[in-house]
C-alpha cells in the first residue's frame with residue numbers, strides 16, 4: 001500500500017492563501033477581457049438616414065449610411081477597434097431580392113457604401129464584413145437553390161464574387177457565414193486572383209442551428225421563406241462534425257476560426273483553440289445578449305458583472321476574439337483603462 005495521500009496534498013483551506021488579496025486574485029485569473037478583444041456587430045440598411053432601434057435587441061439599431069459614422073464615432077473614440085458589418089434590406093426593398101443575391105454587392109448596397117466611409121472616418125478600425133446571400137435572396141436561404149436544395153458549388157462561386165466586392169470596397173476581413181463546403185478556399189483564391197491577398201478570412205467554422213438566433217432574425221429580417229437552415233448548420237448536439245468543419249476550414253486556409261453561438265458551445269471553443277494555432281473568435285449571439293440584458297433588467301443579475309463574467313469565461317475557454325452586442329457598454333466600462 002502507498003502512503004496516505006493526505007501527507008503530500010495541501011489542506012483544502014490553503015487554496016485561500018492565493019485569493020485573499022485583490023492582486024493575488026488577479027494573478028490567479030488566466031483570462032481578462034479588454035477592448036482589444038471586442039468586435040461590435042452593426043446592421044446597415046436603407047434609407048440613408050435610418051436609425052431604427054431593434055425591438056428584440058434593446059440599444060441596437062439598424063443604421064443608414066449617412067448616420068453610421070456619427071453613431072459609431074464616440075465608441076471608436078472610446079477604444080472600440082473592430083466592427084462586423086451586416087446588410088439588411090428594408091421591407092419596401094424586397095424587389096431587390098432575387099435568386100442569386102445580386103443586390104449583395106450592388107453599388108448602392110448599404111454595406112458597399114459604408115465600407116469606404118468607415119475606412120476613411122476610422123482608419124485604425126478593423127472592418128470585418130459578413131459574407132452571405134440570405135439577406136438578399138428572394139427565398140431567404142444562404143445559397144443558390146436548385147430543385148429545392150442549396151447548390152453548394154454555384155453558391156460558393158457567387159459567395160467568392162461577393163467577398164471580392166466587399167474587399168475592393170474596403171473590408172479587411174471577410175466572414176463567410178453560410179457553412180458551404182469549399183467557400184474558405186474559394187474566397188482566398190478569389191482574393192489572391194484579384195490582387196487582394198492581404199484580406200483575411202474569418203470562418204464561421206462551427207455554426208450551430210440555434211434557437212439563440214431569434215432576435216437577430218428579426219433584426220436582419222432574414223428568416224427563410226420555406227424550410228430552414230438545418231441542412232447547412234450543425235445540430236446542437238453535434239461535436240464530431242463540428243470538429244470536422246473546423247479541420248476543413250483550417251485546411252482551406254482560414255485565418256481565424258469562429259464558433260457561433262458562444263456560451264452554449266464553449267466545448268467547441270476549447271476544441272478550436274486546441275486544434276490549431278489560429279486565433280479563435282466566438283459570437284455571443286442575439287439570444288445570449290437578450291438573455292443577459294433581460295435578466296439584468298428584471299433584477300436577476302448585475303449587467304456589468306454578468307457581461308464581464310460571460311466574456312471572461314469565453315476567453316478562458318480559448319477565444320481571443322469576442323463578438324458581442326455589449327460593445328457600447330464595454331467601451332463605457334473598460335474604455336478608460338485602455
Ligand SMILES: [Zn+2]
Pocket residue numbers: 132133134135141142177178
Ligand atoms: Zn446566410
